[in-house]
Amino acid sequence: KEKKTSEQEKVQNKAPSQPAVFIPVDRSPEIQEARLKLPVLAEEQVIMEAVRENPGIVICGETGSGKTTQVPQFLYEAGYASDGQIIGITEPRRVAAVSMSHRVAKEMNLPPQVVSYQIRYEGNVTSDTKIKFMTDGVLLKEIQKDFLLRRYRVIIIDEAHERSVYTDILIGLLSRIVPLRNKKGMPMKLLIMSATLRVEDFTDNQRLFRTPPPVIKVDSRQFPVTIHFNKRTPMEDYTGEAFHKTCKIHRMLPPGGILVFLTGQAEVHNLCRRLRNAFPFRKNNTTAGEWQPPHTLKYLKAKSSLPRIDLDNYSALPVDEGDEDREAGIGDEEDGGSDLDIGDDLADSEEKADPSIPLYVLPLYSLLAPEQQAKVFRPPPPGTRLCVVATNVAETSLTIPGIKYVVDCGRVKKRFYDRVTGVSSFKVTWTSQASANQRAGRAGRTEPGHCYRLYSSAVFGDFSLFSEAEITRRPVEDLVLQMKDLNIDKVVNFPFPTPPSTEALVAAEQLLVSLGALEEPPRTGRVKQIQQASLSCPITPLGRAMASFPVTPRYAKMLALGKQQDCLPYVIAVVAAMTVREIFEDLDRPARSEEESTKLTQRRARMTQMRRLWAGQGAALQLGDLMVLLGAVGACEFAGCTPKFCEDNGLRYKAMVEIRKLRGQLTNAVNAVCPEVGVFVDPKMTPPTEHQVVCLRQIVLAGLGDHLARRVQAEDLLDPKWKNGYKTPLMDDPVFIHPNSALFKTLPEFVVYQEVMETTKMYMRGVSAVEAEWIPQLLPQYCHFSSPEESPLPWFCSSSGTIRCHRKSTFFRVGWQLPAVEM
Ligand code: ADP
Ligand code: MG
16 A cells, blocks of 8 residues: 555656756757767766656766766756756855856857856856856855755755765755655755765765665776876975976876876965976967977076066955865965076976977866866867876866876875864875875876876875765864754754764854854753753854854854944954955065075065054054954055055965955845945945944954963963963963964953964964953853852842842853953
């Protein structure tokens, strides 16, 4: 009997879930021919039948088999975008979202108004859009606005193997949304696409899908790739090793493109520059697009004494959600590329021994401008060899044609999070065996290839088998807040493909409760009940406002409070500046020539002077490093935010451009939440008044309450390691104010900090002074108050009609005595 009903259901569901039309697509013969070579084309019928029969399916296929470019086209042709609804595709990387939308539009001969993209800061979606590529973060935001995603007929989650946090959460949410839509008679399909076969986390997961979705494998013709391990493993200079290996391949091996994997933007540029110097060629200006054979060393030397613009030095797009190599570029920026490169030329001169054909070197990483990025897909100029130097963007998201040799540094840049200090940092670590094999596979797309691993087979044996899901190694307070905003109160019960640890979830809920974003759990009842209740606190109205700001909950709290005393423009500027990892240029780098050394010394002196100026005096100085940020942003905008101003004052131009965009975006977000405030942020702002500075310090304290530190007390000073140190509630060791900080000389008793960075010492970054008496008032959740009975002299307040008294308070864990407050 049961069987029958399920069959009946199937029949019922089948009718509306099947579009009847076929939408013709007018492709050019060349495109059509290229498509037919893609392995996924052979599976079109199988895929489309599976889509028709099931609410969700999984498609696995090697990178380059045509999943991303073709599957949306299959769905379009089958009419899935024909009755008002659209096909949505999510990508973890903005690079992929933009470039794939362009590619698909081109293949289908449709304008960008129809095949469009949306990433955090930009997009070209119109009411005519039928196929929409977007970053996973964008779709998550859309779910907040419309949980049923009524606009979409199909959602494709691409690159699911990357296990980005937003992708994982989307899959969890869609596992509920799709059945709900089908139940309501608004059929919807879910396609999960992955480059690896390891999809058990999605398929064999009872919490996620009650009936496992069918898995369709796309067999691709992969040519054999010979793996060459290094005998030794360079621990430090793998970029240098990659350089030598690439030179060798180019000089000694038959034609075929080279793809080098490094970890970040700065490394990519560094290697590109060295390779271009070693194997130069010159573009002939008269016949655009034609390339001349390389010129002699002599010419190059003569040229390098002239000022040279760096083509790669353009302003980057602002950061996007969930893209690991994005911030890699910030803070470890490549140097400007000027006459200083001569040193490099000489050092590499032995590698220049008579290059027979020019090497056409192209960088590839997430933040690269789309037109630069598109170059890797075009054939290299005739008579040259293509060499792409890439981050792991080229591992699975983009397929570069014609690669025969892969050089793999074996490393990847990842964000790490320290549970104790709350500090996140980017570190270069070994990649996984699965990733290393993906990288090697890039060499065998069109013919047998070779992969040169810059590490030994023993080291490879120690790599983990697969990369961990991102969600297990990062703080989750922002995700928990987003979910609560979706009314998912019991986040522990959420069907995560891989759940984060319970500790991480508890820590996130506690932080959110203390920020006032979640309701406080009841403190009575059995321990177990309390624990359970504390893991299912509902969101507060403040929390909802915070969830709509695209920044971490601590900063969101500041934005939510910012309207007081007209502080909002300042709070927005400070939050934007704090979100960008580093606004100052690194002038402490080693100089490569005496001339550079003098220049650096001069610029350092100038920067110190400017920092002091921006920090202000008197009341302003108390805002400390955040006042410096505010001053720098203000001054830069007054000067028109030019590269020259930044260069002269030790500011990173890219960071300042990014701050400007973020300020615009945050202003819109704040106006959407509280239209009655109606802030209009003029990029230029007048300095805050004394009153506003005090108010700003309090707002900062309210947001960064769990980052409070107190100057070490006399009784602790017996131990010399505590000299000028600060104590924090969570750490045993002292933390310090950095000599560059505006408050280095003042050493206020109480400070809040943005984060702790461990360099030579544990240094606090972004320090502001706060007053002891603000703490019990602004951070009551962290304070223990004496009971009213213990308070001397209570009095009756006639205006409020209550009995009031002074209550003493102490700070949690550390028991710092704080001034009494009237309650
Ligand atoms: P998958 O998603 O399975 O990794 P794709 O759909 O991304 O595969 O790629 C299919 C083919 O399309 C590849 O051979 C790739 O080189 C080609 N391709 C992708 N983007 C472009 C582009 N912008 N220009 C030219 N070819 C491209
Ligand atoms: Mg793809």
